[in-house]
Amino acid sequence: MKYYYLIFCLVLSCSTxxxxxxxxxxxxxGGAGTISKNNxxxxxxxxxxNALEEAVLIGYEILKTGGTSQDAxxxxxxxxxxxxxxxxxxxxxxxxxxxxxxxxxxxxxxxLNAGAISGSKKIKNPISTAIKVMNSSPHVMLSGNGADKFxxxxxxxxxxxxxxxxxxxxxxxxxxxxxxxxxxxxxxxPDYKAEKxxxxxxxxxxxxxxxxxxxxxxxxxxxKWNRIGDAPIIGAGTYANNKSCAVSSxxxxxxxxxxxxxxxxxxxxxYKNFSVSKASKTVIDKIGSMGGDGGxxxxxxxxxxxxxxxxxxxxxxxxDSNGKIDIKIYK
Amino acid sequence: MKYYYLIFCLVLSCSTxxxxxxxxxxxxxGGAGTISKNNxxxxxxxxxxNALEEAVLIGYEILKTGGTSQDAxxxxxxxxxxxxxxxxxxxxxxxxxxxxxxxxxxxxxxxLNAGAISGSKKIKNPISTAIKVMNSSPHVMLSGNGADKFxxxxxxxxxxxxxxxxxxxxxxxxxxxxxxxxxxxxxxxPDYKAEKxxxxxxxxxxxxxxxxxxxxxxxxxxxKWNRIGDAPIIGAGTYANNKSCAVSSxxxxxxxxxxxxxxxxxxxxxYKNFSVSKASKTVIDKIGSMGGDGGxxxxxxxxxxxxxxxxxxxxxxxxDSNGKIDIKIYK
Numbered sequence: 001m002k003y004y005y006l007i008f009c010l011v012l013s014c015s016t017x018x019x020x021x022x023x024x025x026x027x028x029x030g031g032a033g034t035i036s037k038n039n040x041x042x043x044x045x046x047x048x049x050n051a052l053e054e055a056v057l058i059g060y061e062i063l064k065t066g067g068t069s070q071d072a073x074x075x076x077x078x079x080x081x082x083x084x085x086x087x088x089x090x091x092x093x094x095x096x097x098x099x100x101x102x103x104x105x106x107x108x109x110x111x112l113n114a115g116a117i118s119g120s121k122k123i124k125n126p127i128s129t130a131i132k133v134m135n136s137s138p139h140v141m142l143s144g145n146g147a148d149k150f151x152x153x154x155x156x157x158x159x160x161x162x163x164x165x166x167x168x169x170x171x172x173x174x175x176x177x178x179x180x181x182x183x184x185x186x187x188x189x190p191d192y193k194a195e196k197x198x199x200x201x202x203x204x205x206x207x208x209x210x211x212x213x214x215x216x217x218x219x220x221x222x223x224k225w226n227r228i229g230d231a232p233i234i235g236a237g238t239y240a241n242n243k244s245c246a247v248s249s250x251x252x253x254x255x256x257x258x259x260x261x262x263x264x265x266x267x268x269x270x271y272k273n274f275s276v277s278k279a280s281k282t283v284i285d286k287i288g289s290m291g292g293d294g295g296x297x298x299x300x301x302x303x304x305x306x307x308x309x310x311x312x313x314x315x316x317x318x319x320d321s322n323g324k325i326d327i328k329i330y331k
Numbered sequence: 332m333k334y335y336y337l338i339f340c341l342v343l344s345c346s347t348x349x350x351x352x353x354x355x356x357x358x359x360x361g362g363a364g365t366i367s368k369n370n371x372x373x374x375x376x377x378x379x380x381n382a383l384e385e386a387v388l389i390g391y392e393i394l395k396t397g398g399t400s401q402d403a404x405x406x407x408x409x410x411x412x413x414x415x416x417x418x419x420x421x422x423x424x425x426x427x428x429x430x431x432x433x434x435x436x437x438x439x440x441x442x443l444n445a446g447a448i449s450g451s452k453k454i455k456n457p458i459s460t461a462i463k464v465m466n467s468s469p470h471v472m473l474s475g476n477g478a479d480k481f482x483x484x485x486x487x488x489x490x491x492x493x494x495x496x497x498x499x500x501x502x503x504x505x506x507x508x509x510x511x512x513x514x515x516x517x518x519x520x521p522d523y524k525a526e527k528x529x530x531x532x533x534x535x536x537x538x539x540x541x542x543x544x545x546x547x548x549x550x551x552x553x554x555k556w557n558r559i560g561d562a563p564i565i566g567a568g569t570y571a572n573n574k575s576c577a578v579s580s581x582x583x584x585x586x587x588x589x590x591x592x593x594x595x596x597x598x599x600x601x602y603k604n605f606s607v608s609k610a611s612k613t614v615i616d617k618i619g620s621m622g623g624d625g626g627x628x629x630x631x632x633x634x635x636x637x638x639x640x641x642x643x644x645x646x647x648x649x650x651d652s653n654g655k656i657d658i659k660i661y662k
Contacts, residue, residue, distance in 0.1 A: 086558040112589045112621065118559070119474060138556045140585045143450060226477025227470045228449070235591035243345025254471045260444045260566035263591040264598070271602035290443065320336040 024207050025303040026059040026072055027318045028052065030086045031198035031248045032295035035329060036312025045329065047087060049313055051329050055079040056317040059204055064323075067268055069212035069246075070108055070131065077104075077214050080200035084166050085314075089125060089200025091166045092218025094173040095227075098165040100218055103232040104130040105141075109211030109240035109301075114140050116232040117147040123155040127216045130232075132156060140234065144226060169221070176222050196221045199231050201248025203240070203299045206322040211301060213246035213262070214236045220253065227254025233292040235263040244269040245276050250292010250314065251287070259287050265298055280306035337361050355538050356634040357390040357403055358649045361417045362529035363581045363626035366644025366660060376660065379416060379646055383658050385411040387648040390535055395654075400535040401462065402579075408435075408458040409594035411531035415497050417646075418529025420456060422497045422647040423549025425504040426558075431495040431549055434563035435461040436472075440542030440571035445471050448478040455488040458547045461563075463487060471565065473656025475557060500552070507553050512583065512584055527552045529560050534571070534630045542632060544569045544577035544593070551584065560584025564631075566594040573632055575600040576607050581645065582618070582625010590618050596629055611637035 030052060058079055059072035081089025092100045104126030105116035115134025129151045133142055133181055142150050152158060156287070163252035168171050199217040206212075215238045217231040230236035230253035237253070239262035240246035247262040256262075276298050276305060284296060290309040297310030297316060307316045309331060317327040361383060389410055390403035412420025423431045436447035436456030440580070447466025454460050460482045464473055466630035473481050483489060507527060530548040537543075546561040546569045557643060561567035561584035568584070571577035578593040587593075592614055599610035607629050619641040626640030627649060638647045640662060648658040 013603040032504070063360060070576065071604060107589075113588050119477075137556070139334060139554075139556070140588045141559040141564075145448075145558050150556040217594050223470075225470070225481040226474040228472040228474050233472075233562070233564060233566070234588050235531065239591070249369065256615070257471045258438075258445050260570070260594040263566060267595070267598040267602060291342070 009239065010112055010216070014262065022065045022207065022321050023303040024205050025299055025305060025318070026056055026063060026076065026204040026319045027058050027297040027299055027305050027307060028059070028076055028201065028316065029201045029250050029297045029307070030082070030200050030308045030315030031247065032079060032311045032314035033197055034090050034311060037330070038089050049327050051083050051085050052315055052317040053325065056319050056325065058321040059202060060323070063204060066097060066207055068208070069206040070212050072204040072206065073106065073202045073212045073214040074127055074131055076202045077200060077216050078125050081125050081127060081216055083283070085103065086200045087218045088200040088216040090164055091169065092164050092167070093196070093198065093221040094169050096218070096222050096224045098173060099159055100222070101226065102216070102218055103124045103229060104216040105234060105238040106134060106214040106239050107234055107240040109242040111247055112241060116141040116234060116235045117143065118228045118232040119226050120147045120150045121161060122158040123151045124163070128216050129156050130214070130250055141232065142219045180222060182226065197252060200251035201250060202299060203209045203246035203248050203297055204300050205246070205301065205303050209242065209301060210300070211239040211240045211242050211246035211299065213248050215248045217296060230256035233257055235260050237262060239263045239266055241266050241288040245300040247256040247297045247298045249296050251311070252292045255290055255292025255327070256294060259283065259290065259292070261287065269300065276300040276304050277306045280308040284308045286309050316324070338564050353538065353652050354634040355394045356630055356636060356651045357387055357394060357407065357533065357537050357651070358628040358630055358636050359387050359390070359407055359411070359531070359533045359647065360579065360581050360626065360628045360638070361411060361531050361646030363640045363642045363645035364528055365642060366646070368661070370397040379660060380658050382414050382416050383646055383648040384656065387650050387656065390509060390533060390655070392651040394535060394537050397538055399539070400541050402536040403535040403537065404437065404460055404543045404545040406535045407533045408547050412456050412458060412547055416550045417531045419547040421495055421532040422500065423495050424527070425496070425500050426531065426550040427553050429504060430492060432554070432557070433457045433547070433549055434518050434560060435545070435547040436563045436565060436569040437461040437545040438565055438571040439544070440573040440577055443572060445565045447472040447565060448474065449559045449563040450475040451478045451482070452490040452492060453479045453582050454482045455490045455494070455533050458545050460487050461545070469574055472563065500622040503552055511553060511638060528583060530581035532581060532628060534577035534579050534628055536577070536630050536632065536634050540570045540573065540632060542577035544571040544579050544628065546579045561587035561592065564588055566591050568593060570594045570597055572597050576629045576631040578627055578629045580625065580627050582642070583623045586618050586621055586623025587625060588606065590614065592618065592625070592627065596627065600631065607631040607635050608637045611639040611659060615639045615641050
């Protein structure tokens with residue numbers, strides 16, 4: 001009888017361990033804003049959904065085959081940076097001078113290591129350089145020409161500005177410059193907000209129970225004075241902690257910095273025992289009450305996820321450990 | 332009898348209001364690190380204490396005469412930036428190329444407005460430009476040449492690099508460069524940490540019950556690649572919220588970013604009802620357990636203060652609403 005009991009315990013313990021280890025998952029976003037059926041053709045919708053599916057499955061395959069959340073986040077974001085559809089890497093928005101200036105950050109939840117770059121004009125894949133800052137420099141955050149110089153020192157791939165620029169973003173800059181010259185506080189006009197902002201992000205939980213988060217963006221169309229938004233700020237755009245969750249933000253960066261959005265979600269989970277879903281909703285509501293808008297994706301250490309926004313849409317996708325895929329654009 | 336009761340209530344209510352309104356205060360720091368009696372002459376100690384006293388009394392007078400916490404923080408930090416003793420403005424540390432690169436941030440606790448600059452090479456008083464970013468731009472954070480350009484556009488005072496540079500910091504850079512070339516991970520050597528880091532900061536509560544926080548620094552001696560530390564990061568180096576407290580950090584910035592230090596103190600107060608003192612100690616202990624060091628100053632909405640560190644010293648001063656002044660250097 002004793003032996004049966006021991007075997008029973010052994011089986012139970014193995015199965016518990018397996019369940020825990022199998023509980024992985026990945027969530028991505030491609031920006032939040034005024035995205036409605038009215039300003040979207042069927043073809044555009046298909047292109048975005050295809051890109052979101054291809055991106056999220058890259059990370060999912062890495063996690064499924066025992067890869068780390070860091071690799072899943074990096075490779076997934078590289079795909080989104082390389083796609084001209086999203087405001088990151090190729091296809092990023094243009095600043096006041098007509099240049100692309102890129103920001104990215106990464107954080108891992110086991111040791112709370114992090115890396116970030118802001119204002120790069122040359123780095124093909126900012127997310128990889130953010131990870132390189134974390135792993136190969138004594139610093140967390142590098143900026144401007146210094147970030148580009150670091151990437152060069154580390155043999156990361158550099159490209160010309162022409163690589164990043166697309167016709168769509170050039171037209172956007174013209175339209176927004178024109179509108180901003182005519183109106184004083186055009187930044188609050190929802191028709192332009194969708195064009196002005198945009199980010200890509202990915203959060204993942206791997207089979208080892210480790211969380212990771214990454215965010216990458218070209219920032220805000222027509223930005224001046226080497227503006228830094230929330231995307232490269234640890235605590236605002238990106239945060240990960242195995243004790244609570246991994247978060248990536250997208251939206252009106254100034255509000256997300258002031259709200260310390262990504263860390264606030266983690267703090268509500270750790271200090272008030274909120275679920276990842278309740279914490280994300282609470283923080284997005286706070287941003288809304290301040291006058292800001294945008295969204296977040298988050299995943300906790302059990303694989304529960306949140307995709308919360310106060311805008312009419314957010315490009316997003318989630319795959320759970322069973323391979324169930326969920327792709328959405330509208331709220 | 333009724334009338335006596337009414338008059339009594341009126342007096343009580345006035346006196347309560349006054350007590351609350353009179354409950355103002357100010358705390359400053361001039362950096363934390365390996366500061367011991369051994370590496371400090373009597374004259375140096377006197378100079379530092381005098382500077383701390385003069386600085387904190389500027390803010391105190393503003394608060395006492397009904398000025399705002401924003402003004403108190405700005406004017407106090409301007410004094411510290413103008414003093415060659417501290418690592419901010421004049422007397423800031425030099426980067427790898429022998430240049431001064433300045434970071435600063437400001438946040439007010441009523442509307443959670445904030446402004447920050449990083450990597451300026453020309454702005455005489457970075458704290459004032461950080462406040463200008465908050466008040467006169469749609470952004471929270473500007474960087475590098477863009478921050479200098481913004482300051483110029485706003486008619487802020489610009490100066491040459493020579494204005495900032497002191498003999499002491501030039502010698503420091505030489506010493507640290509030499510040591511870092513000889514040793515691999517010299518950043519962990521406590522003898523050099525005191526020279527490498529440093530920040531100034533100020534937190535204040537005014538008679539209107541409004542909190543404010545500001546931080547300003549030259550960052551880390553021998554820094555490369557336009558490194559950004561915690562000082563200009565809202566949530567890490569600086570945070571203020573009337574609901575909880577105002578915080579300014581100083582220390583090894585990379586750890587303070589990863590720990591989201593300034594906001595974490597506010598979160599522990601708001602979400603776990605910790606006192607400002609317990610919250611500050613908890614967060615500094617967390618940074619210590621990660622391997623980082625430094626200190627924080629904080630003041631809550633009732634005027635309670637904390638000056639917490641895990642280093643052997645932190646230049647600091649506090650004046651309460653009764654004018655009681657407390658100046659300290661060692662732990």
